[in-house]
Amino acid sequence: MxxxxxxxxxxxxxxxxxxxxxxxxxxxxCKLCQGTLYAVEWHYQSVEVRPSGFVPELDSEPNTVSQSAIATYMPNxxxxxxxxxxxxxxxxSELYKTASYYAIRDPNNKIRTWHLVYFDKNLGLVVHCDLAKTGRAGKRKWHKSEYLYAGPEGVADTAEKTLGRFAGPLILQRGSTARFGPSSVLIFDGKVRRFFKIQFDRASVIKGPELGKDYHPVQINSLRKNREFCGGIRWQQPYRQATPQEQEEWEKEQGRVEIYYDYEPSYRSTRYSPIRRRGPHNVNIGPDVKAYGQLEDILVLDKSCRIRRLDAETLEFVGSAGSLPVPPPKLHPVTTDGLLAYTVAPFFADGRELGIACSSVSSDASALAVSVFDPNGKPLGSNAKVRNPLDSPGGPGLIVTKFLLENLHPPVLALAGYFTRSSFEPSAxxxxxxxxxxALAPTAARNTYADDIGMRIWIELLMILPSIILSLLLTWHLRTNATTVGLSQKAKFYWTIGTIAFGLPAYITYRLTLPKIKLVTCASCGKARRPDMEKCHRCGGKWHAPELTPPAWRVIAE
Amino acid sequence: MFTLIKREIEQNIILFAIAALYAAIFIGTIVVSVIERQAHSSSPMGISNTMMLALVFYLPLTLSLLSAITGLVQMYTDRDKKLSAFLSTLATTRIHILLARIFTGVLTILTVLLPVVAASAILLQLFHPAPVSGIYTAFFMRVFAVTFLLALACYCIGLQIGWNRGIVITITTALFLTIALFSLLIIKGFGLEGCLILAVIIVASLARTWRKFISTSL
Structure with a gap:
């Protein structure tokens, strides 16, 4: 035993x-195949909404040769x-989930103090402290001072019980930066389901109304997820054709190469990306559009992908701002957990809000979508693109290679991938x-027959057919070898089940754990038999040892 | 048991010296980078890029290679010089010999890791004001825990591979498996998933090593 x-x-x-x-x-x-496919498919490709809807009066002019657009792209x-x-x-991760820091510059620009705001889980309070670098040159160290503690009931210098306690889970407004005074901090307490606005400079806490059960805020103000995998949202200016006089003047000054600038908003700051092109001169007729400015209301993203506007003073919802676009295939209601990446950017021109633009990436990074909304949340346009690797150079070969590699995985795990797909966080x-x-199998099954679960399972089994065939071949070879080696029927049965379920890893395990026994020829049947067994496992014959039979004669000493 | 451990340490004193030297060089590098950042940075947030890269990438990579080599050298030397065969004739058992060997291997890993952990904790407290240091502490605890598990897993793989004959195949296999384990860190990161997989690898490798060592004729 x-x-x-x-x-x-x-x-x-x-x-x-x-x-x-x-x-x-x-x-x-598989990652190499996938990465090569992405690089080939998505390079220089973007998804855009044209016309953007932000400047309809300019886009509808008869002289306009290029309408305004909102575009997003898949980064490398x-x-x-x-x-x-x-x-x-x-x-x-940890820092930005429950902490925010910002800098205040002294009006005379001599001292720069940092302020850190974070949620202390042990205390259950939001803490604000000042950080300043003091000391002699070469030996300056950071010193903290002036702690302030904020709870649901107020702000104080010490962590008093009268402040109450935030129960969490907490969502903190991120990215607040103020130049000439501390900004307020907005948080959402998931347990009491309220917004709180903490004003450390006024030592006050404003409590918002309790939200209903169907509201599930996930982010406040800075709405983005996996920003490195969701390309920035670009604004493209509208252009009209130049008059002959403008064309002539431009050719004299610039030559036939035009350089113009487009906004490429990033999470740090807006920046210009110069784009060159040749050809007839077009005149920019768009306003000076900026992204990521300061809205009057605060954007709050709900788990259901809806974006609402929150009044900064009363902490009540005042309307809808839009929603995250759902990349195709739109099979089921999608939540923010089901998207691999998303970003939301408000746009402004001449101090006036034009609306917001949202982009999102599907969980398997196969689709990119963008949508645009006006300041009242009315949709102005949307677009989406699903990647088709078969159209890309080398795409079919890479897809086949990836398919074959994925079919080296155990069939039982491939089936598990289909049934557990929705329980995985996209980046996980x-x-x-x-x-x-x-993998290709569960993705194809999911996208082919949205409502027919029977057909989806059939598609899944068809896609993992090479894996099943490989498992059956290995099982046949294993059984042949097990019979030769002399494994018991019980062991053969378990190995058969294991190899059908786990395929190649199970076969490798069998070969590595096989007892290393030299077989000998059985005198009865002539086949290989194990020397450590009493009977031959093929014919049941016993060992012949005639030399052990005592002779009939005896030596009797005289 | 203590005698066995002492004998193992004496036999592998060179590995301990290499580990101590490596730890000293590593700590020196991160101290210099932190002081340099402290002198030039105007933000209390963030830590030195060199320190981050060193702790998150270079330390796990080099420690996993060092650990695999330790396990491989221990078992290969034993098999080659028939040390266990000799020790088995004395008043000890194979299990004790194996446990002493594993204890020594863990000690080698800790010779590198513990000073680095202590140095990082001191640097964090000195140059980052609380609560900033507190925010980073949880992250670094995860990093060191996963690094330890990765090093231990590579050590256990080294123990398994070192028992085979054939120096070239042994080294090649150990190198391949160590790189595969390190790439597991790149795939899974410093989260709970990585910890669980590494823990199962350690248990599986030790179980196989134990079975092989106990049942093989010396």
Missing amino acids: KSSSNYIINVLAVGFLALLFLSVPLFWA EIILIGLGLLQNDPLS GHRALFILPN
Whole structure:
């Protein structure tokens, strides 16, 4: 019994190691195929809404040759989707979830003080402290001072019980920066379902009304997720054709190369990206559009992808601002958890809000969508693009390679990928090793027949057919070998089930854990038999040892 | 048992010296980078890029290679010089020999890791005011925990591979498996998933090593 339990432990240990050391190279091989596909498909490709709807009077002019547009694109960094090492930057995870920091510059510009606002889980309070660098040159150190504590009931210098306690989960407004005074901090307490506005300079806390059960805010003000995988939202100016006189003057000054600038809003600051082109001179007729300015109301993103406007003073919802676009295929109601990446940008011109633009990436990074809304939340336009790798150079070959690599995974894990797809967080699905929710099989099954679950399962089984065939072939070879080696019927049965379910890793485990016994020829049947067994496992014949039979004669001493 | 451990440490003293030297160089690098950043930075947030890269990438990579080499050298030397065969004739068992060996391997890993952890904690407290240091502490605890598990997993793989004959195949296999394990860190990061997978790898590798060591004829 002890030897059999040792054998089982050995098989399980080797099995897991074989599965792991097979899955890791397959992961990288599939990643290489996927990354090459993305680089080829999405490079220089964008999705745009044209006309944007922000300047309809300019877009509808008869002289307009290029209407205004809102465009988004898939960045090249999409190749690195989901890699765990890149997801663990402390500045983008723990710090930014429940902390915010901003700088205040002294009016005479001599002293620069930093202010840190964060949620202390142990205290249950939002804490504000000043950080300043003091000391002699070369030996300056950071010093903290002037702590303030804020709870639901007020602000104080110490963590008094009368302040109350925030229960959490807490959502903190991020990215607040003030130049000439501390800004207020807006938080949402998920347990009491209220917004709180903490004004440290006035030592006051404004409490908003309790929200209904169907409101689930997930982000306040700065609405973005996985920004490195969601390209910035660009504004493209409208242009009209130049008059002959303007064309002539331009050719004299510039030559036939035109340089113009488009806004490329980023999460840090707006920046210009110069774009060159040749050809007839077109005149920019658009206003000076800026992105990411200061709205009167605060944007709040709900879990259902709706964006609402929150009054900054009363902390009540005052209307809808729009919603995140749902990338195709639009099969089920999508929540913010079901999107790999998204970003929202408000646009302004001459101090007036033009509206907001939103972009989102589907969970498997196969589709990109953008939508535009006016300041009242009315949709002005939307567009989406689904990648089609078959149209890209080398795409069919890469798809076939990826398909074959994914079919080296165990069939049971491939099926598990289909059934557990919706329970994976999108970026986690891109770093999955064993169960692959973003593999070609579950993706094809999901996208083919939206409502017919029977057909979807059939499609899934058809897509993993190479994996099943491989498992059956390996099982046949294993059974042949097990019969030769002399494994018991019970062991053969378990190995058969294991190899059908787990395919190549199970076969590798069998080969690694096979007892290394030299077989000898059976005198009865002439086939190989194990020397450590009393009977031949093929014919049941016993060992012939005629030399052990005592002779009939005896030596009798005289 | 203590005698066995002492004997293992004496036999692998060179590995301990290399580990201590590496830890010293590593700590020196991050101290210099932190002081340099402190002198030029005007923000209390963020830590030195060199320190971050060193702790998140270079330390796990080099420590995993060092650990794999430690395990490989221990087992290969044993098999080559038949040390366990000799020790088994004394008043000890194979399990004790294996446990002493594993203890020494863990000690080698901690010779590098513990000073780096202590130095990082001191630097964080010195140059970043609380609560900024507190925010980073949770992150670094995860990094060091996963680094330790990764190093231990590579060490266990080294123990398994080192028992085979054939130096070239042994080294090649150990290198491939160590790189595969390190790439697991790149895939999974410093989260709970990575910790769980590494823990299962350690248990599986130790179980296989134990079975092989106990049952193989010396």
